[in-house]
Amino acid sequence: MFPKIKRKKTKVVKVGSVLIGGENPIRVQSMTNTDTRDVKATLEQIYKLHYAGCEIIRVTIPDEKAVSALKEITKKSPMPVIADLHFVTSLGEKAVKAGIAGIRINPGTFKNLKNLDRLIEVCKDYGVCIRIGINAGSLETKILKKYKTPTPSAMVESAINWVNYIVEKFDYQNIKVSLKSSNWWDTVKAYELFSKKSDFPLHIGVTEAGGLIPGTIKNTMAITYLLLKGIGDTLRVSLTADPVEEVYVAYEILRNLGLRTLHPDIIACPMCGRCEIDLMKLYREVENWAKNVKANLRLAVMGCIVNGPGEAKHADLGITGGKGVGIIFREGKIIKKVPEDQLLNEFFKEIETFLKEHPER
Ligand code: SF4
Secondary structure, three states, X not given: OOOOOOOOOOOOEEEOOEEEOOOOOOEEEEEOOOOOOOHHHHHHHHHHHHHHOOOEEEEEOOOHHHHHHHHHHHHHOOOOEEEEOOOOHHHHHHHHXXXXXXXXXXXXXXXXXXXXXXXXHHHHHHOOEEEEEEEHHHOOHHHHHHHXXXXXXXXXXXXXXXXXXXXXXXXXXXXXEEEEOOOHHHHHHHHHHXXXXXXXXXXXXXXXXXOHHHHHHHHHHHHHHHHHOOOOOEEOOOXXXXXXXXXXXXHHHHHHOOOOOOOOEEEEOOOOOOOEOOHHHHHHHHHHHHOOOOOOOEEEEOOOOOOHHHHOOOOOEEEEEEOOEEEEEEOOEEEEXXXXXXXXXXXXXXXXXXXXXXXXX
């Protein structure tokens, strides 16, 4: 059973070939942490992220050299590339001409409105999606003067002003919005407020969330809260970790909400005194294997023969063992006993058989 979620019908926008908003799936994004000027390293990371299920990738463009590298990166990337721009609008114009599909800007940080206008014109000419990325840490002075601190209302006012500016002055609607703060509650309040006032699609997530465990918790709290309310069209789980982990966490959240499934679900027992097998090692190996598999499967890794198969009978397939014997079970029933050192190989073979019998998975 999953929660019933009524998604808000937002406008549909386009980042290259990927549609965002409306009834389109909630898209998973990430960002490279390589030096964009290093084309080989950046493309290698992009391929890894794509393989993990990432659908849109953002890269930073700190200087001319990074922008020059974009030509090859956008040409060879298997997914649309978004450029992350700060301060220098001319870099953004060149990035658009180098083939990016989207650009992320925080308009309030650009001091020269004429330059910003020219960038928006170029984005419009090339059909590049503009993300208005409002960040609590860099709100424009005018708004900060009014609100004193970067409250959710302040962030939303800034976002709405910029959306209206682009729509009214340029008649351009290929826009999505993010309203990020490192405080997850401020973040969700800002998104909720914006969602009440506008139908433009939202890119959700918590910024500067921290390492794998604290960052996953903060992001999960915010993203889950919003998705349960039907808010959010694309997401990035920002982590101080390998960006591939961001993608896995994103899909874990989406799967647990019944919104999208990409990799198998793995259930595992917490272990107790009955465990007579190296369960943590087994779990890690199954988890690493599952990260490279795209199938809607529920697998179980359990610590003892007595209770494991029964406790995990809702899994499609599972393993357990003890005293040198490995057990494979299917829907709670033991189907094979093998020497413990052959357990994983045999398990993966059984999964293959199961998938042949269930091609829809
Ligand atoms: Fe303990 Fe066995 Fe249950 Fe795992 S499956 S928690 S080892 S009783």
